[in-house]
Amino acid sequence: MPKINGERLLADLRRIADFGRYETGVHRPHLSPQDVESRHWLAGRMKEAGLEPVIDGIGTVIGKSPKTGPRLLMGSHTDTQPRGGWLDGVMGVIYGLEVARALAEDPETAHLAVDVASWADEEGHWGQMTGSRSFVGMFSEADIDKAKHRDEGTPMREALKAAGLDKTPREHLVEGRYRGYLEAHIEQGGLLEAGDKRIGIVTAIVGIMAFRLTFGGIQNHAGTTPMPIRKDAGVAMMRLYNDVMDKFPAVSGPRSVWTVGKMSIEPGAPAIVPGRAEMILQFRDADIKILQAFEAKLMEIVADSQKKGPCTVECVNLSRTQPLLMDERFLEAIEESAVAHAPEKHIRMPSGAGHDA
Amino acid sequence: MPKINGERLLADLRRIADFGRYETGVHRPHLSPQDVESRHWLAGRMKEAGLEPVIDGIGTVIGKSPKTGPRLLMGSHTDTQPRGGWLDGVMGVIYGLEVARALAEDPETAHLAVDVASWADEEGHWGQMTGSRSFVGMFSEADIDKAKHRDEGTPMREALKAAGLDKTPREHLVEGRYRGYLEAHIEQGGLLEAGDKRIGIVTAIVGIMAFRLTFGGIQNHAGTTPMPIRKDAGVAMMRLYNDVMDKFPAVSGPRSVWTVGKMSIEPGAPAIVPGRAEMILQFRDADIKILQAFEAKLMEIVADSQKKGPCTVECVNLSRTQPLLMDERFLEAIEESAVAHAPEKHIRMPSGAGHDA
Known part of the structure; x- marks a missing residue:
């Protein structure tokens, strides 16, 4: 040995x-x-x-x-x-x-x-x-x-x-x-530590979908433009983001994640109603069916926002990587070894980050 | 004459x-x-x-x-x-x-x-x-x-x-x-044009209150950090902003305005859960009582967000100018003149912008 x-x-x-x-x-x-x-x-x-x-x-x-x-x-x-x-x-x-x-x-x-x-x-x-x-x-x-x-x-x-x-x-x-x-x-998350585990046996590398959402309104003076006639792109973005956070859990798997890590409003001055806003929404899962369900839900939310107005919203796909399943015989071999060397300290889990493999 | x-x-x-x-x-x-x-x-x-x-x-x-x-x-x-x-x-x-x-x-x-x-x-x-x-x-x-x-x-x-x-x-x-x-x-808004008017008789210059709201969370990897353990400062900001848009109308006057013209999340990368977020909320009205009601409502919303967590929120007052009422005899003189020279084409209105006066 x-x-x-x-x-x-x-x-x-x-x-x-x-x-x-x-x-x-x-x-x-x-x-x-x-x-x-x-x-x-x-x-x-x-x-x-x-x-x-x-x-x-x-x-x-x-x-x-x-x-x-x-x-x-x-x-x-x-x-x-x-x-x-x-x-x-x-x-x-x-x-x-x-x-x-x-x-x-x-x-x-x-x-x-x-x-x-x-x-x-x-x-x-x-x-x-x-x-x-x-x-x-x-x-x-x-x-x-x-x-x-x-x-x-x-x-x-x-x-x-x-x-x-x-x-x-x-x-x-x-x-x-x-x-x-x-x-x-x-591990780049906190799952093992939180669960008092030592070994995560990676079952899959997650697929990642990312979308750029761009909101078009009308830039205006924040003092003189009455609320009812405003087309505030920042408000439109915030409302849609809120919808995403409310509605994604219903189609989520146990390990799904979704994130808005980048967003901006223009021109970005305290006393100007934003005429344009943009955010990037990304979601990940090891199951392609869940990714597809997220995408369908997003399209629904976007169509809804577009219908309600008063701002336009454009949704562009930025990336779409497929989840990759690991080889089952490898998984079993690693698991067998984990049982021997770290009993009760191992779990199967997907990798949330991208890797060379 | x-x-x-x-x-x-x-x-x-x-x-x-x-x-x-x-x-x-x-x-x-x-x-x-x-x-x-x-x-x-x-x-x-x-x-x-x-x-x-x-x-x-x-x-x-x-x-x-x-x-x-x-x-x-x-x-x-x-x-x-x-x-x-x-x-x-x-x-x-x-x-x-x-x-x-x-x-x-x-x-x-x-x-x-x-x-x-x-x-x-x-x-x-x-x-x-x-x-x-x-x-x-x-x-x-x-x-x-x-x-x-x-x-x-x-x-x-x-x-x-x-x-x-x-x-x-x-x-x-x-x-x-x-x-x-x-x-x-x-006029710096679109009220006169929208109402087919030519003269706005300014009754007051609005007061302006502005607050900086800073949200503190934990910056993390957007692929490997499970949703339940996240402290996403961007989400916290969006939720609070959503609350403001939902709850301000209840205390609003007919000409009140409120605006988030500036906001940002950090570090601002698509695959990173934001650890910090900041927005500036400004509101204006010619009636000091309405400004005070907005402020009280904001404090309520902030306390609520603070209580619910998981992110911290800090609210700092940036400016607080008092509304100024115009002299009633001036108003009447201008109105009289408007009746003579532009009948039906004048309205009384507050000024939403700041002025030297």
Whole structure:
């Protein structure tokens, strides 16, 4: 039975947090000098573990096992949000590395092949999950040509050149090479902690739908425009948002979430009746039927607001990602292991956040 | 019976619109070169009308009648908002000038004394109605020392120097000099037009109360934070605003208005549950009792939101101006004149906007 070396695992997690350390966390956006440095360190650790590491032409680090036979891919990402946490992503990569080491150290399992990946740019500074999408052929050379840093505008080509990766080929998934992909991740909600659990077995990655709602009214003087003749776009937005909060629970599943995280009114002065307002409504669920029910309910609410007036409302779909179900045999294997190592401390749950998988 | 010279009046209105002409309107913020130029032109027209004009140490233009006896003050302001309208304010000044001219031309009324004023900075680029407040002793030398342009930050002293006014004394109201102050103004709402009226006889200038409402929640990931444990500051704000819109009508007078013209949520990203939200609620009425009823209702709503949770709400008063009733004898005189010249085309109404008076 192979055994994880907890001290070695923690030492690696702590070591990589030195690259771009910022207060209690880490500042290591993809292709920043600290990020590039950490990738070379990671490749070195992979080599020491008996893997064959490459840093590819977009920055993804893959340590390939020289062994043959059925092969598992493990990993996550080591880039971070600006001033991000020290575990998010990184944990899944170092767990993969430790699993590869632990398997190799036990004669019973030494023949098993595990590749370990740190996907480039999961945090989307240059696009959306650029590294894993590149790996599966969803990010082309032309996409790289166009990509610019979302905040600083630096072309991705320039940043790759600065990282010494401009002449390096990119790695691509070889069909049939892997039996599966396994990613350990910290929980980003508070469900485990609240329920005194230690392990969440992810059943699905949620689908996300987002809509932009734009309200058109008439901008006016807030002192001289009588209430009955106003067309206040801010009021129209607030009334619709209120409707959403009242009516969504009726079609909600137990884990559904819906959020307005962005809204604005124009021109935005205390003494001016807003002529225009805008909000972004997003909802998530692992069940496509619930997403569809939310969408239908939203359309109903929008039509109702449009009919009642006095403001116009326009509803535009911004994104629509499908929920992804995890492989049942994987779920069972993880559950079996959880029963053995953390009895009563595990639950099945969907992942609310997006991931490279 | 004195008679207005309509052509002369319109010619003056059109002439002054040349100073800072911008598209169909005018860009003439107080102490801009165009504003200073227009003041010299205005002083010239006052002189031609037989008045004795001064441009005082803050930029107010006053044309004083050399006549004695009961004295009326007429005027408004010739400064404009950035890219403002061509009539707002200006009309009241040129009407004053034309009344002075018309009275002087008729032997029956030639003895009547009318002073005409264009108050500096009604639009508040350097403070709040700086010119008229200076005139009544509510804007001191120390206030001028501190005043900076609200957008550009230029010290007022510098701008006054550039306008050649730094060594000029300021004019101050002499107690008992005037029988009254009369200001003609375009309507800034749509009440007259909607009712097919031509003259609104202002019964009162409304009082304005404004409150800043700040909502405190917990910022979270919009995918992984379950609905029941969220503290969404945006939702709290929307719920309270909804309450205001539902409950204010019950204590409203026929001309009351209330407005949220400014609101924001933080951090303002589509996938983040807002941890903080803020809105400014303003309400106006000519009746202090109605203002007080609105305030009491708001406090009730705030306490209710605070009690229900889960977010905190803080309510801070930003301003509290008293309504001002107009003089009843003035009202009657204007009404009498309206009956004669525009029968059925006049109504009594409060002014929803603030004015120098």
